[in-house]
Amino acid sequence: MADVVLKTKGLSKSFGALQASRDVSLDLRPGEIHALIGPNGAGKSTLIKQIAGNLTPDSGTVELLGRDVTALDTVARARMGLGRTFQISALAMEYTVLQNAVLGALGGRGRPFHFFRNVMKDAELLERAWDALERVGLTEDANRRTADLSHGQRRQLEVAVALTLKPRLFLMDEPMAGLGTAGSKALTGFLDGLRQEAPILLVEHDMDAVFALADRISVLVYGQIIATGTADDIRANAEVRRAYLGEEDAA
Amino acid sequence: MMLTRESLLNWAMIAALLIVPLAAWSLDEPFIITLATKAAILALAGVGLNIALGLGGLISLGHAAFFGIGGYAMGILAAHAQNYDPLFEWPFLFEGSNQMPLIWLVAVVFSALAALVIGALSLRTSGVYFIMITLAFGQMLYYFAISWSAYGGEDGLSIWVRNEFPGLNTLDPIQFFTIAYVILCLALVFASRLARSPFGLALAAARQNEDRVQAVGLTPFTLRLTAFVISGAITGLAGALFADLNRFVSPTMLSWHTSGEIMIFVILGGVGRLYGPVAGAALYILLEHLLGGISDYWQIFLGVLLLLIVLFARGGLIGAIAGREKAHG
Numbered sequence: 001m002a003d004v005v006l007k008t009k010g011l012s013k014s015f016g017a018l019q020a021s022r023d024v025s026l027d028l029r030p031g032e033i034h035a036l037i038g039p040n041g042a043g044k045s046t047l048i049k050q051i052a053g054n055l056t057p058d059s060g061t062v063e064l065l066g067r068d069v070t071a072l073d074t075v076a077r078a079r080m081g082l083g084r085t086f087q088i089s090a091l092a093m094e095y096t097v098l099q100n101a102v103l104g105a106l107g108g109r110g111r112p113f114h115f116f117r118n119v120m121k122d123a124e125l126l127e128r129a130w131d132a133l134e135r136v137g138l139t140e141d142a143n144r145r146t147a148d149l150s151h152g153q154r155r156q157l158e159v160a161v162a163l164t165l166k167p168r169l170f171l172m173d174e175p176m177a178g179l180g181t182a183g184s185k186a187l188t189g190f191l192d193g194l195r196q197e198a199p200i201l202l203v204e205h206d207m208d209a210v211f212a213l214a215d216r217i218s219v220l221v222y223g224q225i226i227a228t229g230t231a232d233d234i235r236a237n238a239e240v241r242r243a244y245l246g247e248e249d250a251a
Numbered sequence: 252m253m254l255t256r257e258s259l260l261n262w263a264m265i266a267a268l269l270i271v272p273l274a275a276w277s278l279d280e281p282f283i284i285t286l287a288t289k290a291a292i293l294a295l296a297g298v299g300l301n302i303a304l305g306l307g308g309l310i311s312l313g314h315a316a317f318f319g320i321g322g323y324a325m326g327i328l329a330a331h332a333q334n335y336d337p338l339f340e341w342p343f344l345f346e347g348s349n350q351m352p353l354i355w356l357v358a359v360v361f362s363a364l365a366a367l368v369i370g371a372l373s374l375r376t377s378g379v380y381f382i383m384i385t386l387a388f389g390q391m392l393y394y395f396a397i398s399w400s401a402y403g404g405e406d407g408l409s410i411w412v413r414n415e416f417p418g419l420n421t422l423d424p425i426q427f428f429t430i431a432y433v434i435l436c437l438a439l440v441f442a443s444r445l446a447r448s449p450f451g452l453a454l455a456a457a458r459q460n461e462d463r464v465q466a467v468g469l470t471p472f473t474l475r476l477t478a479f480v481i482s483g484a485i486t487g488l489a490g491a492l493f494a495d496l497n498r499f500v501s502p503t504m505l506s507w508h509t510s511g512e513i514m515i516f517v518i519l520g521g522v523g524r525l526y527g528p529v530a531g532a533a534l535y536i537l538l539e540h541l542l543g544g545i546s547d548y549w550q551i552f553l554g555v556l557l558l559l560i561v562l563f564a565r566g567g568l569i570g571a572i573a574g575r576e577k578a579h580g
Contacts, residue, residue, distance in 0.1 A: 052466075078468035090466065092459040100463075103456050107467025112453040113477065119449040165467060 004029055004066070005169045005199050011050055011060035013043075013223075020046040021057065022224040028169060033191065033200045035210045038220035039243075044203050045087065047220065048173050051201070052084050053077045065168060078107065083167025083198070087174045089154040093147040097138055097157055100146055101129035104164030132163035136190070152183045159187070170200040176209050188212055211235075219243070257573035261526040265439070268294075268533060269432060276425045284424040285496070290536040291431040292492045297516035297528025298438045299485030304514070305523030306446060307478040308458030312510045313369060313385030316392045317362040317483040319505030321490025323396065324358035326408035326500035333411055351416045351430070354491055362487020363480050365392075370479035374472055389510055396502040407501025414495055421495075431492055435529070438485055443525050445481070454478050486513065515553070519560060521567025530568045 006028040013021040020043040028034050038044050049055040051062055053074035061070045064080050078084070091100050102119060105128035106112055119125065133139050136156040141149065146157065155175060162170060175191070176184045188209045191200060195215075204210050210217060211231045218228040221243045227234060234240055268291060275283035296318055303309040331338045331347025338345050348354060373384035397405050413421045421427045445451050457464045457471040464471050494500040503509065512535070519534055520527030535553070542549035564571040 074465045075468055075470050078466055084466045086462065086466070090460050090462040092456040092463060094459055095456065099452065103452055103463070104467045106449050106453060107464075107469050110468070112449050112469055112474070114449045115451075116444045116448055118444075118447045119452045120447065122449070125449075161463070161467065 005064070006051070006201060007063040008047075008051065009061045009063070011047065011057045011062070013046055013050060013055060013057050020223050021050065021060075022222070024060070024220070024223070024225055026218050026225060026228065028199050028201050030199055031195055032215040033195045033202055033213050035202045035204055035214035035217045036220060037204065037207075037210055037217060042220045043223035044220055045173070046223070048171065048203060052082065052171055078165070079110070081165075081168030081198075082171055083162035083165045083169065084171045085155075085158040085162050085173060085175050087177065087203075089151075089158050091146050091154060091157060091161070093145075095146055096143050097133065097146055097149065097153075098129060098142040100157055101133050101142075101160055101164055102126065104132070104161035105129045108165040128164050128166075132160040135163060136160045137186075151178050152180065155179055155183075155187075159190075167198055169198050170194070170202075172200055173203045174205060175202070176204055176206040184209060255573070257524070257569060260569060260573050261529075264526055264529050264533070265436065268435075268529065272425060272428050272432075281424045284428050286536055286540055288424065288428040288431050288496055289493075290533045291428065291435045292489050292496060293513070293516060293535065294529040294532035295431070295435045295438055295492065296486045296489035296513050297520070297532055298435070298442050299482045299487075299489060300513050301482075301517050301523065301525075301528050302442060302445065302485065303479050303482035304517055305527070306451060306458070307454050307475050307482075309374075309475060309479060309482075310382050311385045311479070311482075312382050312507060312514070313373075313387075313389035314483070314486050314513050315505050315507060315509035316369065316389040317366060317486040318490035318493070318509055318513065319392060319396065319500075319502070320362045320365050321358035321487035321492075322494035322500035322504040323402065323408075324361055324487070325354050325414065325491040325494040326410065327402055328354050328357060329410045329414055330402070330408050349412070349414045351414050351421070351491075351495070354414055354495075355488055358487045358491035359484045362490070363484040365487075366480045366483025367476070370476045370483070374475050374479065386507055386510070389505065389507055393502050393505040393507070396505050403501070405502060407499060407503075410495075410498045413498055427496070431496075434488070434492065438488075439525065439529070446525065450474070450477070515557060517567075519557065519567055521569040522565075524567060524569040527567055527569055534568065 004027045009025050011021050011024040024047055036044055046055065050057045053072060061068055063069065064077060064082060069077055092103060102125050105125040109125065133142055136159050138153065138156055138160060141153060149157065159175060176187060179187060184206055191213055194200065214231060216228060217231060217234045218225050219234060219240050226243060227237045227240050268287060272284040272287035300314050303311050328347040329349050332349040335346055338347050369385065369388045373381055376384055402408055415421060416430055419426045453464060453469050454474045457474050461471050490504060516528045516531035516535055520529065520531030538553055539549065542552050560567055
């Protein structure tokens with residue numbers, strides 16, 4: 001068992017003259033929530049894409065569970081146990097909530113090449129799906145069309161689908177975005193418990209949530225990690241205050 | 252099981268497609284039976300396309316390739332059989348065949364293989380490029396058939412006697428209709444199971460959101476390629492039946508007009524609706540029969556109808572009558 005679940009070493013990525021990631025090295029350890037914060041345009045999304053496998057870094061490596069996965073695509077990384085939620089909900093909008101969860105369960109189990117069985121009567125998949133929906137509090141909405149859900153409910157469903165994969169780690173891109181105060185609080189409580197199951201790399205703008213949850217925080221500015229540490233370390237860090245928190249106060 | 256409006260409509264359509272030729276049979280109107288047979292076969296071609304188009308969201312303008320391959324499978328096997336001309340002598344002597352089950356098998360295998368090759372190359376693209384590449388492959392086969400003089404080139408291949416099916420007299424219109432109808436029903440059952448299967452769930456999800464499917468660890472390309480092969484195989488089977496109905500196969504079956512027509516059946520009836528191709532093909536045959544008698548330019552009316560459906564009834568005929576599709580749970 002690897003003592004580090006996820007590790008990036010010297011990731012760099014440029015788009016023309018814009019250097020979106022500069023020598024980014026970070027890791028995610030079992031049982032922790034590692035928050036990644038940074039002002040808009042700091043390169044958080046670019047970094048997430050390199051970790052998830054949507055983008056190939058110009059240099060550097062990504063290691064998942066002790067294995068170099070830099071050359072593997074998103075599908076292979078998902079199969080290895082990377083459970084991802086998207087910044088903008090990526091769900092099958094025509095499907096019911098339950099169907100989306102069953103899709104996740106199917107992906108988690110693998111073997112989708114069955115042509116005759118009714119997937120919505122597959123006890124194993126249904127159990128996984130209902131379990132995940134129950135945990136995020138969506139059982140009452142299970143038979144609604146996903147397109148008819150509120151924004152907050154879609155965020156919950158994103159998390160539920162990731163849960164159905166029974167992943168080894170979570171990669172969550174702004175799960176709180178657009179949630180109200182109450183929704184944000186509820187999700188914060190939920191993620192707090194979730195870290196015992198699998199560690200979470202959390203990209204988040206909601207500072208209350210970040211400081212309440214994170215075991216460690218990394219601050220990304222202009223594609224570069226300028227500091228990594230506990231909430232207190234980050235609060236006290238002069239460079240961070242200048243680059244990030246100060247900017248926030250001024251705004 | 253609760254009957255929704257759509258399933259009632261489906262039952263009504265499939266029953267009408269049986270009752271009309273039976274009535275025509277008792278009234279001794281073989282021409283009507285032939286029309287119904289044609290509708291059933293074209294619907295089968297549409298059921299094939301609908302798996303790629305409706306379920307998978309793959310806008311293929313090249314399905315004539317599979318329809319035509321099915322047609323030529325029939326034409327080539329039957330031509331060798333009627334001329335006692337060996338198709339190949341090694342590893343065993345094979346003089347073609349006039350047996351439908353064998354012809355169907357060859358049609359399905361070869362159209363599936365063609366779909367595998369065409370799909371593997373064209374599914375690397377998406378959107379308008381996918382449409383153009385499938386169109387290009389279809390046209391390639393079309394021009395190949397035109398120049399293939401061994402099998403009639405531009406003139407096509409005529410078969411003197413319809414191929415045989417064990418225990419039936421296929422020259423009797425109602426018996427040949429029964430064959431086509433039973434195959435259509437089997438294909439519909441298969442398509443309905445497929446849509447609800449694990450594979451169908453993942454395939455239709457890839458149409459709705461590719462990122463989501465990848466993020467749960469499933470590969471959209473493999474799902475789509477599998478769907479394309481199944482789709483091509485069914486359309487190929489329809490091609491073999493269509494050629495047998497006409498006792499004739501020509502490059503026209505491979506032309507992009509044919510691809511367009513199969514797509515029109517699907518769109519008229521309702522993209523992604525299980526029985527959409529049945530409604531579409533039946534309507535097409537009906538219009539061709541009724542309006543074709545009035546004017547040679549009857550397709551103008553078809554064009555207007557298609558325009559109205561695309562503009563005002565996205566769910567096609569079935570959508571217009573039965574309403575929005577229920578997310579099946």
